[in-house]
Amino acid sequence: MVQSAVARQLGASQVDEPASLVARFGPDRPLVMDCGVDLAPWQIAYQTYGELNAARSNAVLVCHALTGDQHVANLHPVTGKPGWWETMVGPGRPIDTDRFFVICANVIGGCMGTTGPASLNPATGRPWGIDFPVVTIRDMVRAQAMLVDHLGIDSLFCVAGGSMGGMQVLQWAASYPERVFSAMPIAAAAIHSAQNIAFHEVGRQAVMADPDWRHGRYLEEGVKPAKGLAVARMGAHITYLSEKALHRKFGRRLQDREAPTFSFDADFQVESYLRYQGEAFVERFDANSYLYVTRAMDYFDLAADHGGVLANAFRGTKTRFCVASFTSDWLFPTSGSRAVVHALNAAGASVSFVEIESDKGHDAFLLDEPELFATTGGFLAAAARSRGL
Amino acid sequence: MDATTAFPDHLPVRSDHRLVADMVEPGARVLDVGCGDGALLALLMRERGVDGRGIEISREGVSQSVARGLSVIQGDADADLADYPDDSFDYVILSQTIQATRQPRQVLEHMLRIGRRAIVSFPNFGHWRIRLELGLKGRMPVTEKLPYSWYDTPNIHFCTIRDFVALCDEVGAQMERAVALNASGEPVRVSVPWWVWNLFGENGVFLLRRR
Known part of the structure; x- marks a missing residue:
């Protein structure tokens, strides 16, 4: 009864039984959250594209933005619209699904099949609502790491994303440096500003x-x-x-x-x-x-988690980074990306950075921006060579 | 597109690049300021096995460098060197770029602070061809190597080899090596006096360190 209400309200039954692959974790494998809650049971909905190679070394994790979801490169099951990053992900695209095994998962707290406030709280039999524990970017990344484990993948060839997706990329690089070969945070920042x-x-x-x-x-x-x-x-x-x-x-x-x-x-x-x-x-x-x-975005402050020094988040990292921003983006302006680049430099990390000329604002990262594709495509091709892909 | 085919490494190496590469110890940490399309950095990584980083002002240059597998950030020498910690590189290279900086002296000081050594190469404005253009024709020189007119040139701070030597003195840089390349890219003979270098050297290449 309640479940059907949820389904009706979201236009399809995406909350508990999404049109996606789902990894389910029982009480033996709770999601340990920053707020102190061990969430169990819980589930994560995801899509994959391309083939995982025999060495399991060609996996790319794409992280979605605030209102995005796992449908990065396929028709959306609710809206029927193309995937939200089909300009970047697909055959022959910079994140080339003919070469790479691409994974994109709905974030924890989301509403497209990963456990969130619209999911049923098993303790009450009712939707969690605002009894759901407050989520952080680090919780999202922990959930993704458990999914990557579940898929039997040790190290990701690349973690990529824009906006809140870029925050997750930075968190991945800070939390699991040995599992991230390359990282592309785009139109993102290591801190959510007061504005x-x-x-x-x-x-x-x-x-x-x-x-x-x-x-x-x-x-x-x-x-x-x-x-x-x-x-x-x-x-x-x-x-x-x-x-x-x-x-x-x-x-x-x-x-x-x-x-x-x-x-x-x-x-x-x-x-x-x-x-x-x-x-x-x-x-x-x-x-x-x-x-x-x-x-979750508001709470994001990667430097604060590392003694107030952003460079400490990346100390000793072997991950290679490609950071990109857009000239007209005033929500995640170039200064935020430059702060990340400076920290990576101070940490001695391998980092490339480009500011792309565009008048389309923050949304530019989702749009047809040939300069973005040229830089990210070149970066990934070079990274793939040095990983032997 | 495979970036290796887009940027073949068998192109002839520029003589000033060759000279810079000879000054760099194998395996060193190198920052190339104004690295352009990354040709010099790629040479240094290939032949000297350096751990190389670049700064480049143009997005096209950054993209080309990144496609070669180099780590290059978009930025400029005047604004961004201040953010680098002391002694973070073995060599900081400024190849054919000092004449395009707004504050050449500050740039050189930052290079000597960030790197244990600095390598600077630049077109010598004291070369006889340039003197001829300015002295006899009375026009700002436009040559094959310096093709810009005065009103649209990015090169706002030309200097001669002697001017540069004077700047090194002023900022307390010690010259470990100095080489002038003539118009054919050959080193001018070492035994000749400074004024000959200044007249016949088309490019100056200097290896410096803090005094």
Whole structure:
């Protein structure tokens, strides 16, 4: 009954029985979380592409961003849209599925089949809601490491991701240096800035201000805070773009009308676009998951975990890094990537860095950016040579 | 695309690159500031087995270097050397780049701080061809090796070999080796006086260390 409510609300039964591979971990293998909870049982949903070679040395782990999921390079089972990083991952792409075995898993706290607040709490038989333990980036990475173990893979050829995915890449390199041959954190940072925490808080407050949020228990009550989550998405979406990109896309053009209506209708195309983005988002994403995953990003401060010195997170690492940022990205600006590069240099790590000219804002990492593909493709080809792939 | 075929390593090695490579001890830690497409770093890694890093201002240069398997960050000598810790490299190389920096003196000081040794190669503005252009024609020199007009050149701080020697004195750098290459890329004979170097050397290559 409750389960079917969850399924109905997410448009498909993706929470407990996703259209993905699932690794399930029983009470004997709990996920040890930063907040002090040992989560068990739990599960992680993932997709794979390409073939694992006999030496098990060609695996690439792709980490997804805040509202992404494991469907990196296949049609999405809920929206029917292409995978979120098909420009980067696929046959002949920089992360070439003809050469590499690509794994992408839904993060812990997510809502696409990995255990999260919409999953059933076995202790109560009801969805976890906000009783779910608060998740960190390190918890996400620990969960992925257990999946990689489960797949019998010792060392990953590469861990790659953008935005929150890039945070996970950095955490992987810090937590499991001997398991990461190469790392590509893109449009990311080692710390979530005050400005970014502030934007997240606005989003969370929008969700919680929706009367249908019901203190996080909306799934049992058969409702969902669609308005609040849509507003959160609208606000966040603006931060993913640049002023220039918004202007180029919409300018001050009116939506299906000749003149302003002197009302609060969506007169402007940009309003109509944001409303659409908000409405589409609530069809595929759980509101409580949004609270948890944004919170995980807020808590991310890799230097703080290493005595306040970011370089200490990478001391002695043999991982080779390729860091990339975009000129018009004001959410994860180049300065954040440069701080990572400086720390890696100070730690004597092997690091390459490129700032890509783009006016598309933070979203550029998901878009067709030939300069990004040239650099990352060259980096991976060279890394593959030195690993003998 | 296989990057090895894109950047063949059998191209003839530039004489100034060859000279720099001869100055570097095998297995050293090397930072190449302004590494361009990574040709010198690749040579040093191939022939001297160095642990090499690069800084390059152009994204194209960074991409080409990264595709060769080099570790290169996009940045510039004026802004980014300050972030490197003391003594983090055995050699810091500035190959054909000092004339394009805004603060050549600061760059040289940082190089000597970051590296145990510094190697600087640069086009000698005291070469007779250049003197001829400026002295007789009265125009800013545009030559095959320095093809830019004065108004669009990235080279804002040209110097002669003697100017550079004076700067080394000022920043307290000790010259371990100094070589001038003539227009054919041959070293100018060692026994000749400075003014001959300054007139016939097209490139100066200096191996320096802190005094």
